[in-house]
Amino acid sequence: MTARVCVLYFAKSAELTGLKEEEVAAVPTPISSRDLWNLLLQRHPRLQTLQDRVVLAVRQQYVAIGDQVAVTLGDRDEVAVVPPLSGG
Amino acid sequence: MTARVCVLYFAKSAELTGLKEEEVAAVPTPISSRDLWNLLLQRHPRLQTLQDRVVLAVRQQYVAIGDQVAVTLGDRDEVAVVPPLSGG
């Protein structure tokens, strides 16, 4: 199974990719959060800078990037790249 | 020695004495805070209600009513009767 998701980039990640959002087709599902991150890294190698300091948000829920964490995706699901927060 | 002081009454003590302030002549000095309070009690027996819950302020400094505490008074010194505080 694959899904066509909408990926949102914020803060530093938007700067590194040059994008605020993009559609990504044919994302395998279920997928580990690690593989999902690697897939985004392949599209945008500059995201490497954020490695180990970034989390994802899938359908507005934080998902840590770790091998154990599996994510099920549906078409049009929102996936966000979340660099370290700095609100307040 | 004696002094002529200005006594200020606040809150409940002003209600009990019916006065905001009064001049009191011929107050012995030095005087224990206990005797100073008793002197005010003699003038205004209704102040008795505040017994054990009141402190005095002499020249704007709190003075607990206890036998050990001695107060030296000068003419025109301000002595205040301070019922329990309730600011805020």
Place this chain on the structure above:
Amino acid sequence: MSVEQRNVLKLCHDRLSVQEVVDAVNSDSCGATAVFIGTTREDEVNGRKVVGLEYEAYKLMAQTEFVKVCADIREYWPAVVHICVHHRLGWVKVGEASVVMAISSPHRHDSHQAIQHCISQLKAKIPIWKKEVYDTQEVSWKENSE
């Protein structure tokens, strides 16, 4: 770097302005301002409804004691920059603020902790009194428990 520090206590019969108190502690060196607003609560005591509070103060001594409270705060939290307290006197009806205080500091923990101390000390040390006024016209002098 030496920064001017303000300690302001205003006792007044007019309605209090939160904005005015906040502005009084504003400083480019401060990233945090903690504010406390004390308001006359709707309350019932023995079946009587509180309609408002009547405040009075020993004004000159209040200023003297406030200076001590500020010195105390600055000893514990030297990072505190400005301290401003506006306290209302006279009639304060239910829903209106009787006290507004603000403290500013570069980082938030100092002003946060300092403001709690400031309220406690104000209640314990500053010669201000209030009586509750009930819908029955009865009144009762209050007493801070702290």
Place this chain on the structure above:
Amino acid sequence: MSVEQRNVLKLCHDRLSVQEVVDAVNSDSCGATAVFIGTTREDEVNGRKVVGLEYEAYKLMAQTEFVKVCADIREYWPAVVHICVHHRLGWVKVGEASVVMAISSPHRHDSHQAIQHCISQLKAKIPIWKKEVYDTQEVSWKENSE
């Protein structure tokens, strides 16, 4: 007695009004309102002067996370009545508030403790980011340490 409880998060590009946030948590049942104001501090980083901050947010998720933060606060401090947070987006120059929050409760300890928790949780959980902008035109994305 059941009291209506409000949880309000507003993200906006306009200047923040402390009075508006305070009014949003006003309640006759509350004797205490704790307020926190976070301001862009004058700062120097490696010889460059900070002239302002540029904020952005993942708006929808910010609302989702804010609901969780409020639920959390109400679990720890059930006495809390209203919670209101206004957070600025876009350009915020030195000296202007980036966040104003207020929490009301019948007695002061609840709102005082709750607001500290609210700031920590906002910094840790709500998807908002800022970059510092320097007088050299350079920028640097910030990272909350907490």
